[in-house]
Amino acid sequence: MIVVDPRSPVPPYEQLRAQLLEAVTSGELAAGARLPTVRRxxxxxxxAPGxxxxxxxxLEASRVIETRGRNGTFVALYGDPARQEAQRAxxxxxxxxxxxxxxxxxxLALVAAALKSEPAT
Structure with missing residues (x-):
């Protein structure tokens, strides 16, 4: 559930963006899920609609969501930017x-060992 706090120092659009991104990252909003219209x-x-x-x-610029014209706005098939980068790696x-x-x-054993080791500083 999205909640925007008007008393927060964080602008409302950023609160909304962050919560939608978290919902995509956590899987609460699945790839391909249709989002409400801007007005709704x-x-x-x-x-405000703006x-x-x-x-x-x-979110669209970050490729987390995609607009398909009159068909609406959807969570991109590979919406999580971190997951996209991991897939490329x-x-x-x-x-x-x-x-x-x-x-x-x-x-795979090399990857597992690398993930268990301390990161280089």
Whole structure:
């Protein structure tokens, strides 16, 4: 449930953007889920339509959501930017593993070990 606090120092559009992003990241809003129209969400939250439109624009610029013209606004199929970057990194790693002719099990063991180790500072 989205709640916008008018007393917060955080602008309403940013509160809305952050909460929608969290809902996508957590899986509460699944990929492909249809979002309310700008007007409907603005009315439901007691916000100006421009406020909701700005939050939607920023999420669309980040590729978290996508507008399909008159069909509406939807959570992008791969809406979580962190997950998108992880998928790109995994694809690059998989390509490198193939080039090095490493066994997939060995490559996965290397990843598991790297995830358990302390990050380099």
């Amino acid at each position: 969400l603005a009315e439901d939250l007691g916000l 406020t909701v439109a700005r939050a939607y624009r920023e 995994a694809a690059r790693f998989a390509e490198q593993v193939r080039l090095l002719r490493l066994d997939a099990d060995e490559a």
